[in-house]
Amino acid sequence: MESKIKFPLIVVNLKTYVEAMGERAVKLAAIAETVSKRTGVCIAVAPQTVDLRSVIASTKTPVFSQHIDSVGYGKYTGHTLPEAIADSGCVGTLISHSERRLGLDLIEASVERAREVGLLQVVCVDTVEKGRAVAPFKPNIIAIEPPELIGTGTPVSKARPEVVSGAVEAVQSLDPNIKVLCGAGITSGEDVASALKLGAEGVLVASGVVKADDPYSKLLELAEAVSL
Numbered sequence: 001m002e003s004k005i006k007f008p009l010i011v012v013n014l015k016t017y018v019e020a021m022g023e024r025a026v027k028l029a030a031i032a033e034t035v036s037k038r039t040g041v042c043i044a045v046a047p048q049t050v051d052l053r054s055v056i057a058s059t060k061t062p063v064f065s066q067h068i069d070s071v072g073y074g075k076y077t078g079h080t081l082p083e084a085i086a087d088s089g090c091v092g093t094l095i096s097h098s099e100r101r102l103g104l105d106l107i108e109a110s111v112e113r114a115r116e117v118g119l120l121q122v123v124c125v126d127t128v129e130k131g132r133a134v135a136p137f138k139p140n141i142i143a144i145e146p147p148e149l150i151g152t153g154t155p156v157s158k159a160r161p162e163v164v165s166g167a168v169e170a171v172q173s174l175d176p177n178i179k180v181l182c183g184a185g186i187t188s189g190e191d192v193a194s195a196l197k198l199g200a201e202g203v204l205v206a207s208g209v210v211k212a213d214d215p216y217s218k219l220l221e222l223a224e225a226v227s228l
């Protein structure tokens with residue numbers, strides 16, 4: 001696995017939040033770098049495609065793309081070419097995020113294309129069954145996120161602990177090399193600590209950091225909880 005990424009891992013998904021585009025994406029990546037240096041916890045960000053190069057140029061924070069399309073060079077107007085994402089300096093990509101859902105065929109094709117170009121693959125799933133279904137594609141990481149909890153502030157680790165532990169168990173019994181993250185509703189250090197206790201090797205978080213009054217203090221709180 002790409003050495004810029006270590007576990008436990010915190011991935012901050014910037015989505016299309018107004019607080020996290022353009023210069024603000026660069027600023028959040030700088031915050032992630034500072035918090036990571038201070039705590040020793042690996043923190044990555046996933047900005048919008050248009051912001052990838054400016055974020056990568058300005059920080060050592062590892063960067064994931066939010067999406068790739070399983071296309072090749074040529075006649076694919078409007079698609080996101082895996083080679084272009086790798087060329088931008090991204091370490092990896094999210095695949096089939098709940099807000100950019102793909103069918104199983106396209107997930108498999110995207111994992112393959114990402115692997116071909118050297119991008120780490122984080123496949124997002126909404127259920128334990130889906131985790132089981134995508135594990136044979138051998139992505140580096142599977143992230144379990146119940147969609148109904150996304151953006152609610154009600155953490156998956158408290159509201160649906162069985163989904164987190166169930167995904168860890170299901171995925172790792174099929175392939176112990178796949179790391180499992182969890183996400184949805186994570187807003188506190190306690191939520192991160194509970195996720196890790198349930199067997200997740202990190203978290204995927206968005207609004208809890210991006211929309212926090214003080215994203216630096218919030219991210220610090222989340223990262224410090226990794227060693228609780």
Ligand code: G3P
Pocket residue numbers: 013097098145149150151152153183184185186204205206207208
């Ligand atoms: O990708 C992370 C995400 O879907 C979770 O969102 O806002 O609940 O942390 P949020």
